[in-house]
Amino acid sequence: MRKILLTCVWMLCGLLFSPLFAGDAESAALAVKAAEQAKNGDWRDAAKTYEEAEFEAADPQLRLNSLSGAAEAWRNAGMLYKEYEAIEKILTLYPGRCDFEALTAREYAIAHAFADGHRDPAFWHLRFIPWLTDKDRTAEIGEQALKHAPFAKEAAGMRLKLALLYDKEGKLEESIQHLRSLVKDHPESTQHKYGLLGLGEMLFFRSRRGDGDGRLNREAVAVFEEFRKQYPDATEIPYVERCILQGKDIQSERMLGIARYYNRTGRKQAAQQYLNMVLKEFPDSKSAAESESLLVKIDKEYTPGDFLPEVKSRELTSPRRAIPEEEQPLLIAPENSGGKYLLPVYDVMGSKKKEAAK
16 A cells, blocks of 8 residues: 555656656757857847747746846847846846846846937838837836836936936926936936936926926025036036026015015015015025015015125026028918918018118
8 A cells, every 4th residue: 555655656746747847858958949049140039949948947047047048149139128028037037046237237238228229120020121110118128227226337327318208208207206316316426417407407497387385496496506516617507507596586586476465465474574585585586676675665664784686697598509590580380370371471571671671
């Protein structure tokens, strides 16, 4: 009886494990085939064969080796997104067995390649057609690389590129968040300067479209002041200083508006507090003179102090590409007329006045 029981146990073990061993043997044979294909330069076929080997294998090391072979083959085939998928599978399934730092660095490199214009062919057999390409994968790969290694040396550059990409796509919140992370987490990076400048600009222009309690504007001014402090010799300093002045104008104007409201509703003391804040914190703002005049009317005992500082120019002078002068300036383009005009509308009278002036 004991002998029969042992025989049954061995048979059961054979039934359980023989398919696994057979799978590993098949996987090893496929890996040899893939290596031969790679040696002959058939990189796409090699990658697909490595993927078959990974599917057949039960042993974790065989699966890891097959995925590594597939990633390298896809890379040599120029299919970077397929390479990324293989690397991502390795990082997810075998984080303790792989060279995690090297693989995350490679993910960053792939994301940068897409950001710089690389696109995989949409169809392998039509890869010779340059415009028949797959979509931009920068955001997908870059975001995943940042999840794996948010403080890697490549992270600062990736955050800056993603911020620019999201800004271009109109995803302002995502862009601002990446710039905030860049400024906070990578103060020693070469991208830190551009992160500060970009964050200040984005917050500033966002605040001008509506800012509720003025939080974005205050943050923008603080970021610009930090830029001025850290990079006093930067060529962007004149532009930054004008942005700071405009930002303070917005804050002081908001305070003046609150003071007007309190004055109108009979809350004179509250109005005085806001007017004093304008004069104390923003003496060089455009609202300072009006705030002082209103304070004199409200508080008969208030005596104006020294002369307020000169209001400097607020005109932003950042480099911009000039619009070429036209003979007849375009007033309305058909695309901007809501379907009203089929042809462009030009300023004929303006051109006639120019001719008369000559």
